Amino acid sequence: MYGWDASTRVYARPYNERCCSQRHGGALCNCAALRAAPFTANLLEPLQQNAALYIMTEEPMAIRIPSSNDPTSAYDHHQTVVCPHCNTRSGLTAISIPRFELVRRFLLDRIGIAYKCDACREPVFLRHEVNSRNEAHIAISETFTEVERPTETYDFEHIPLELAPDFREALLCYSTGCHNAFAAMCRRCIQTAGDLLGAEGTSKVQQQLADLKAMGAVDDLAHEQLKAIMLTGHDGAHPHLPKVDAARAAILLEIMKDVVYQLFIRPAKIRKAAELRKEAIDAQ
Numbered sequence: 001m002y003g004w005d006a007s008t009r010v011y012a013r014p015y016n017e018r019c020c021s022q023r024h025g026g027a028l029c030n031c032a033a034l035r036a037a038p039f040t041a042n043l044l045e046p047l048q049q050n051a052a053l054y055i056m057t058e059e060p061m062a063i064r065i066p067s068s069n070d071p072t073s074a075y076d077h078h079q080t081v082v083c084p085h086c087n088t089r090s091g092l093t094a095i096s097i098p099r100f101e102l103v104r105r106f107l108l109d110r111i112g113i114a115y116k117c118d119a120c121r122e123p124v125f126l127r128h129e130v131n132s133r134n135e136a137h138i139a140i141s142e143t144f145t146e147v148e149r150p151t152e153t154y155d156f157e158h159i160p161l162e163l164a165p166d167f168r169e170a171l172l173c174y175s176t177g178c179h180n181a182f183a184a185m186c187r188r189c190i191q192t193a194g195d196l197l198g199a200e201g202t203s204k205v206q207q208q209l210a211d212l213k214a215m216g217a218v219d220d221l222a223h224e225q226l227k228a229i230m231l232t233g234h235d236g237a238h239p240h241l242p243k244v245d246a247a248r249a250a251i252l253l254e255i256m257k258d259v260v261y262q263l264f265i266r267p268a269k270i271r272k273a274a275e276l277r278k279e280a281i282d283a284q
């Protein structure tokens with residue numbers, strides 16, 4: 001249960017959306033509010049979902065742009081994102097808000113607000129839905145879509161030269177929200193990885209993965225991870241298959257980073273450790 005529950009007067013949202021130490025719409029942060037609230041089954045559900053709870057007297061107010069264009073409401077709603085410029089989780093403060101008369105005149109259903117990152121002061125753009133428009137004010141949803149996303153980074157020191165360009169391109173696709181392209185690039189990466197690890201030269205990724213397992217180049221877990229990447233990549237590359245959405249892409253990213261680490265970085269670090277030990281012994 002994320003959102004407003006009128007029966008318990010509780011507003012729940014995922015923890016990572018906002019620090020629970022912040023005040024929200026006049027309500028207390030919910031560690032304190034929870035201690036005061038009667039514990040009911042309705043409260044248990046969001047707790048199980050690891051949500052932050054807000055005890056409120058009314059449904060949380062949307063961001064409002066009044067007919068006077070007073071920016072106070074937007075200014076008072078601080079958002080938290082991973083900044084696309086400094087890559088840190090940071091608060092955002094609204095600095096450029098659409099004008100009331102223009103949103104009304106063009107009957108906009110979505111608008112953009114420019115914020116400044118509180119850490120690096122660079123501009124960050126968020127897209128919000130317009131909930132309602134009337135003569136007094138425009139109500140804008142607090143929830144948002146990030147227009148720019150942080151660039152995914154990775155330590156490429158031990159990644160083979162044949163694989164690095166494809167993996168960089170995959171991360172770029174993910175960072176720009178091109179999830180189907182990201183999945184397709186991940187599939188291409190594991191095909192290159194298969195070649196590098198000595199799988200039989202074949203256009204069938206599935207056969208390559210079977211070869212790697214038969215050769216003992218990957219263990220059962222890595223093999224399952226590679227299969228998951230292959231299947232998601234297959235979906236990303238073919239229009240008749242299910243699309244790869246943000247949630248699937250986020251999981252794919254974690255699997256991909258993990259498997260690249262297992263296949264290339266960990267063996268390289270073990271080799272390096274052995275080399276350094278040998279050097280130390282020789283120097284004695």
Ligand SMILES: [Zn+2]
Pocket residue numbers: 083084085086087088090117118119120121122
């Ligand atoms: Zn920043």
